[in-house]
Amino acid sequence: MTTLKDIAKAAGVSHATVSRVVNNGPKVGPVLRDKIHKLIIEMGYRPNANARALVTNKSTTIGVVIPDVSDPFFATLANGIDKVSRQQNMQLLISTGSLSAESEREAINLLLERRCETIVIHSKKIADDELITLFKAHPHFVLIDRYIADIKDRCVWLDNNEGGKIAARHLLALKHRQFACITSTFDIDDPKLRLAGFVDELAKANITFDSKNLVSAEPTLQGGEIAAQTLLASGQDFSAIFVYNDAMAIGAISTLEDNGYSVPKDVSIIGFDDVLLARYSRPKLTTLQYPIDLMAQHAAQLALRNSQEPRIATNKLKFIPQLIKRESTSTYFK
Amino acid sequence: MTTLKDIAKAAGVSHATVSRVVNNGPKVGPVLRDKIHKLIIEMGYRPNANARALVTNKSTTIGVVIPDVSDPFFATLANGIDKVSRQQNMQLLISTGSLSAESEREAINLLLERRCETIVIHSKKIADDELITLFKAHPHFVLIDRYIADIKDRCVWLDNNEGGKIAARHLLALKHRQFACITSTFDIDDPKLRLAGFVDELAKANITFDSKNLVSAEPTLQGGEIAAQTLLASGQDFSAIFVYNDAMAIGAISTLEDNGYSVPKDVSIIGFDDVLLARYSRPKLTTLQYPIDLMAQHAAQLALRNSQEPRIATNKLKFIPQLIKRESTSTYFK
DNA sequence: TTGAAAGCGCTAACAG
């Protein structure tokens, strides 16, 4: 590829001068400037970003650690970050670290080697302690979708617990009194927090959640189908189900309807996340919105701000899921 | 950040030696090697990828130009590339260039500056000529989702025309004789090719497609809803609709059902793409599968192979959409 | 087996 020197040689000037015109630097004579500009176009010169990064110690790159690009949730997350990075003329470097501590660590390391300006990390598997150490060492890291008290001003997170409470209040207001829950088998905090919030809120209304009505499965559509089958087979009574996420909720609905139960007439269902699917399932799904796009944008802004001194953390860090009332929940009357 | 020199100083050796142990290079004494290894861990050394890229002229980066990370189609594309790049210890640099020639160009340039090992480009707006010139200048580029004859051994593409034909054959076999089409207003080739294939195949069966039954809208769910309304309002007769993509098809279905038409009983609908939604809509959508994940993997492999001499192009380049028969189409009988 | 030295392409003083 053409380099600064090539241009300099062709123009009969020093490479410093060429560098100046490339960077619109301090005054260069208009004649020279024009001549060099022409040469740059003609010879198809493109500055080498690596060389630049090396000398300036800036990389115009924002790194993102996510488990999987194709998952709509993470795709939306990445997109949120991309939106703000484009505004700042930065680029997205994605490092996929799927759900093991080892691979998350590896993903972070790769980004570290790239000397990204800043890094937004979605990590569910690395332990709190390790993350805390890591974040102390790298002031430009930001954690998304997870709250750790010791580094709380660098966590952009959703209050899952509150989400569970909101779900409970919604169903309670609809006069439901017997509940079931479908949760995820994945060993992360989110399902526990959502469930705990839900159960706590029931308790406040003097309802003890019967753990026989709790079923776990994989957090997928199929998982939801299976969980609903289990629930049905158990012969327990319930008029409403709080489901870990929308995919499972939609799976559960299809099982229920296949078994002659109508949603919401016989059973109310509430999901979590508000993915695209939720809006177009039949019945349309009542759910709790996970504003991941917005959160990602905030995380990116925070990250960018943290990457430069002085660090000011005025960002919104904690997000509350919002109830999206659609058609899968209704008043209980029997 | 810690550098090679820091480690060298701490170990009392030259930085060349440290470089050797970092790269498992030619024999370094086992004692030294151990000592240095320890120091590397202790001091948290991470090689600077930019410096490395500069000197080796390799970047272990694979660039991707797509309009939008959050669109499930492109997210899947990116994921396909990510899969093969991970295998090769490469990383994904995403450059979003939305739907204007200028921004696509800009996205490519940014990747060029990064000296990516190779670049997979999804471009719908840059003219053929310009792309041809660009590709001649950069033998490591690969074009995805578009076919240009002059650079055909570097295009990984779907035969959209054939897709239209397959749709037509399917509906014809189901005894439909009166058709409508919903197409996209976006000024790219895909909708035209799909439609042309569809119409041509009808012609083979001696059916002239009535252009009054053709409606265009934005290629989104809402677009599909609107298009179906227009179709309904026109009062034309048809028993089957070939829709540009799944999102529009699902939108069309919801409009039809809201207006008292049952799918597929009254109207058969066939989509295109086979996105996730297609599998979980009600009725489940009959559609043509766009194997974008697979295509992206092939593109990445081709790209990687093209980035090193000698260039051998043994890859599969042309893909044919496959009919996925679900519930939204059925035999016509009236 | 190890070190010295050159240089990748660029920016940023510092001179002139």
Added chain:
DNA sequence: CTGTTAGCGCTTTCAA
């Protein structure tokens, strides 16, 4: 306004 120079962190000969 322009050139000279040093050096970013690293790999890679070439010597020792």
